[in-house]
Amino acid sequence: MISKTSTLPVAHPTVSAAGGNRDSMDHTYRRRSALAVAATAATAICATVAAGVGSSSWRRTGLVGRRTAQVPDIADAATHSGSHPPPPSVDTGSLIAAQFGPDEHASRDKMEMILQGELSLSGIYYVPGSFASTGEEERSRNSLSPYVKVYGEFCDLDWSPHRDEPTKFPAFVDIMALSRHCGEHRYSLPLDEVVSAVLAYDARPDSAPIKSIPVSGLLLNEGRSGATVVSNALAVAEPASTRVVSEHPALMDALQACDKIRNTHGSDNCDPAKVQSLVRDVVHLLSRTPDPALERMYLKLPSAATAYLGQLREAFPLAPWAFFYREANIALAKATQKKRNACIKQRRSPSEAVRARAFALGLDSLDDLGPQEVCALHLSALVRTAFTEHETSGTGLLVSYDEDLSSNGGRFVPETVLPYLGVGSAANPGTEARGRVDAVLAIDAKARDSGRVWDAAAIKADVGIDLSEEIREASRTFLQTNMFEISRARAL
Numbered sequence: 001m002i003s004k005t006s007t008l009p010v011a012h013p014t015v016s017a018a019g020g021n022r023d024s025m026d027h028t029y030r031r032r033s034a035l036a037v038a039a040t041a042a043t044a045i046c047a048t049v050a051a052g053v054g055s056s057s058w059r060r061t062g063l064v065g066r067r068t069a070q071v072p073d074i075a076d077a078a079t080h081s082g083s084h085p086p087p088p089s090v091d092t093g094s095l096i097a098a099q100f101g102p103d104e105h106a107s108r109d110k111m112e113m114i115l116q117g118e119l120s121l122s123g124i125y126y127v128p129g130s131f132a133s134t135g136e137e138e139r140s141r142n143s144l145s146p147y148v149k150v151y152g153e154f155c156d157l158d159w160s161p162h163r164d165e166p167t168k169f170p171a172f173v174d175i176m177a178l179s180r181h182c183g184e185h186r187y188s189l190p191l192d193e194v195v196s197a198v199l200a201y202d203a204r205p206d207s208a209p210i211k212s213i214p215v216s217g218l219l220l221n222e223g224r225s226g227a228t229v230v231s232n233a234l235a236v237a238e239p240a241s242t243r244v245v246s247e248h249p250a251l252m253d254a255l256q257a258c259d260k261i262r263n264t265h266g267s268d269n270c271d272p273a274k275v276q277s278l279v280r281d282v283v284h285l286l287s288r289t290p291d292p293a294l295e296r297m298y299l300k301l302p303s304a305a306t307a308y309l310g311q312l313r314e315a316f317p318l319a320p321w322a323f324f325y326r327e328a329n330i331a332l333a334k335a336t337q338k339k340r341n342a343c344i345k346q347r348r349s350p351s352e353a354v355r356a357r358a359f360a361l362g363l364d365s366l367d368d369l370g371p372q373e374v375c376a377l378h379l380s381a382l383v384r385t386a387f388t389e390h391e392t393s394g395t396g397l398l399v400s401y402d403e404d405l406s407s408n409g410g411r412f413v414p415e416t417v418l419p420y421l422g423v424g425s426a427a428n429p430g431t432e433a434r435g436r437v438d439a440v441l442a443i444d445a446k447a448r449d450s451g452r453v454w455d456a457a458a459i460k461a462d463v464g465i466d467l468s469e470e471i472r473e474a475s476r477t478f479l480q481t482n483m484f485e486i487s488r489a490r491a492l
Contacts, residue, residue: 103185105156110187114194115201117210117290119154122182124191124250124282126150128265131257131274146274152191152250152285155182162246163239166232167443171247174448195281198288212287213243216296217421218312218321222382223303223343224334225324225401228445231300233413236436237426241295245286247302254278255308256351263349272311279315296422304342306382307353309389320421323386325486326401328379328479329472333465335375343375350378357381361478372470376478383482391489398486410441 105113113119127149157179161169169175176182202210217234221227228246235244245251253260257278258270287297305312306323313321325331335343346354347366357380358366366374390396397420399405404412414426414437425433444452 100184101180104181105185110154110189111194111197113156114154114189115197115210117288118156119187120157120159121152121248121250121282121285122155122157122176122186123153124150124253124278125153125188126257126278128261128267129269131261131271131278132267132269133271133274146271146277147192150191150278151188152194153186153188154194155179155186157182159243162244163235163242166235166244166440167445167447168449170228170232170446170448172245172249173247191278191281195285198285202288209290209292210288211292211294212284213289213294213297215283215287215299215316215319217298218316218319219298219300219324220306220309220312220321220386221301221303221324222306222326222331222379224340225303225326225331226399226405226445227300227322227324229405229441230322230324230399230413230417231298232440232445233418233426233437234298234421234423236440237414237418237423237433239436240293242423243287243289243294243297244300245297246300248282248286248299250282251279251286251299252302252305254282255305255311259349259351276311276315279311283315298421303382304351304378306386307351309385313389313393313395320397321395322397322399322417322420323390324399324401324405325383325386328475328483329467330402330465331379332372332376332475332479333467333471335379336372336471341371341375343378344371346378347374351381353381353385354378357384370470370474372468372474373478376474380478380482383479383486387482387486387489398490400486400490403490410438413437413441 110119126147130147130149155176157176159175161175161178162172169178202212219227219231231244231246234242254275257275258272261267261270283299299312301312309321309323334340347369350358350366354366354377357377361377363369363377366377369377386396386398390398397417399412399417404416414434418424418437419427423433425431426437428434
């Protein structure tokens, strides 16, 4: 099976490693995606017949090193996966294709558009053997691209909505949903070829319009604990010079590649060094911009990414990081709410951090745990990972939703968190930056089109939270020690 890691549905029946489509996608966007699935499936069948088993893996254009990157060899990919490869282009002569708008970039060289910064990375694919260990000799021969058969999806999108209205578009999937091109005409290319071309292009003296901005901070969290509040504040504090990449699926899918391959395909042949190379490549592609004003980039990650904090710290050792958490019972209650309980999947697909935490607690199997216990174990692994990194390295800012964010009249974000992350312009009341930050902090971080305000009083009163006895017991069993350790560390 090819591991599908794009945010959007495609032809083959795989599941996004980062989760499904967001509820905020409108009906039109979902309809386009469904049509894209049908169109791609039909085209894949035609491509199989036309290509034949022995055909070249990728159709080439007439330019050396350039690819159309639309139709990978299905037979070749199936050898490794037993499933379809990344989606081919839609046959413009089909009836389904008639439902789509024209591709305004159809005649252009896609690699050249990537090099010029006109197309953005939207997702990645990989096969079970993409990161397999092949021995030191072969690794040295392929040192520039140690992974194989990893594909990137690229499309034309506008990053500005998250900067202009972050509470309406709090995550990457929200700005991607605004792009008709991303919904209908994504291009799939071998990622190693893209990265090689990008590095060569960026090293040229005439590539001045394109630059790579540094990772200036990492935002990690336990889940629904304030990280989005801070990422929104970062987006508006100094908007001209700041890019915030919020929950980009390609980065999460790169981080969890070995766990996903082990859990999905039963293989432990996954070289962490190769995965780390992919993580760096993904972030490098996200950091490229033709905008000369941009100076810094912040990565806000989904809660499950905290399990991979060690990988992130190794890749970006100079970037300050913050971990957001909240009172254990509330955190667990929110994590197990309907439509939010992705943590239950950890029973069948545990991260290495969850496996290690279970072993430390003497658990031989997760099969006998109830849903509240599985989620509590997962949260415990996240909190323990962040706390251990904080204690052993002396880095990181541990931010309590209850004691820091909701108890200081909104001052903690602009006066403590943002300066820690290198943005001090909003620290003083009365400045324009502070005004923008205060305005965005007054709105629910994920309000989208609802216009909900941020109600600190309701939060402190735990309004709408059902603290069942199962929640309380699981919290006592798996999370109590973690919270005691953090409280003790804060008191020192």
